[in-house]
Amino acid sequence: MTELTIAMPKGRIFEEAYEMLLEAGFNLPEEVEMSRKLMIEIPEEKISFILAKPMDVPVYVEHGVADIGIAGKDVLLEQRRTVHELLDLKISECYIASAGLPNTTMSEIAPRIATKYPNIALKYYKGIGEQVEIIELNGSIELAPMIGLADRIVDIVSTGRTLKENGLVEYEHIAEVSSRLIANPVSYRMKSDRIQDLVTRLKKCVK
Ligand SMILES: Nc1ncnc2c1ncn2[C@@H]1O[C@H](COP(=O)(O)OP(=O)(O)OP(=O)(O)O)[C@@H](O)[C@H]1O
Ligand SMILES: O=P(O)(O)OC[C@H]1O[C@H](OP(=O)(O)OP(=O)(O)O)[C@H](O)[C@@H]1O
Missing domain, CATH: 3.40.190.10 (Periplasmic binding protein-like II)
Incomplete structure (x- = not known):
């Protein structure tokens, strides 16, 4: 299984997005202890989370240090970065x-x-x-x-x-604003199986 790095905002969006990942069946700890740690590694799933400021999430994804990101549409409209918008998660509306x-x-x-x-x-x-x-x-x-x-x-x-x-x-x-799943264009090609699996599983959890 290839490694996947996901950049997420630390605040409002985090809880809802984490809940969706749990619901999608990812083997993550039920509770994340909110410490000062800015990187959380989940070896069982080969996933690492980068916890960032909301406005910085597309920056990490555009530069490819995160393969995937979760960002508000407000941030995406403001910044117009070169990232693929894969899915409307319909959270943090x-x-x-x-x-x-x-x-x-x-x-x-x-x-x-x-x-x-x-x-x-x-x-x-x-x-x-x-x-x-x-x-x-x-x-x-x-x-x-x-x-x-x-x-x-x-x-x-x-x-x-x-x-x-x-x-x-x-x-x-x-x-209108809601949170979107975004991807680095190169990761999207190189890690297509993993990213497609993530999209398919999350899609089923969109309310
Ligand atoms: N009431 C709200 N105020 C601000 N952002 C909201 C609100 N409701 C939903 N959002 C969404 O949540 C995102 C902000 O996420 P988050 O809560 O992680 O940041 P924050 O803690 O408010 O920001 P900062 O770290 O810049 O203070 C926004 O980009 C927007 O898409
Ligand atoms: O309609 P409401 O439910 O009242 O939410 C809107 C408020 O929430 C956000 O501020 P935030 O709490 O992020 O603080 P900020 O002033 O630091 O941006 C936003 O900038 C508004 O001020």
């Missing part, structure tokens, strides 16, 4: 939306958009004919309209609780 203070219109000249998704935001506003200035932030994006840093934010919405608790309303629904 959410969406990307624009939001702002209620009953406000955007400034007529170069409205400011705060986001951690500059490419998605630029493409969206270009598509609707708006020339915007992007203000890139790394988190707590919802602060930006409240403190006068931006007219709108472009961010992930899941339950809508963060928007609500910060007095913001949603304006435009931009893209």
Whole structure:
């Protein structure tokens, strides 16, 4: 059996993805003790997991240090890396939306958009004919309209609780997001049997 290296985000996606792998019949420990270890090896299955930041998963896969990755569609849309998207796992579902203070219109000249998704935001506003200035932030994006840093934010919405608790309303629904199984194009050819087996087994567990 050939070795398979899988890059996974450490946070939300990990638990759901791990659960799916267990359900797909992979011989993994039922519980993974979340330590500070960034690499988990499962010799019985010849699988190694690399635990990464969500935005870094496609980087590992594109460079081939991971054969397979699990990444949010938000990350894939933002980065456009050379990887194959093999399967929609339909986990960690959410969406990307624009939001702002209620009953406000955007400034007529170069409205400011705060986001951690500059490419998605630029493409969206270009598509609707708006020339915007992007203000890139790394988190707590919802602060930006409240403190006068931006007219709108472009961010992930899941339950809508963060928007609500910060007095913001949603304006435009931009893209649906769920986690995808991705592969390095060379690994996909060289390890096709193993990767195909993984896809077939996971496909049966997609809800
Ligand atoms: N409410 C949510 N907020 C953020 N990401 C979400 C949410 N719901 C689902 N996701 C998905 O989960 C991914 C984030 O995964 P994860 O939880 O591992 O990261 P995080 O811990 O939020 O990120 P970071 O390490 O950058 O703080 C996103 O790319 C997105 O696809
Ligand atoms: O609709 P909700 O269920 O409230 O979820 C959406 C929030 O969750 C994410 O933030 P995260 O918790 O990742 O923190 P961050 O501010 O560091 O990005 C996202 O950026 C929103 O702020």
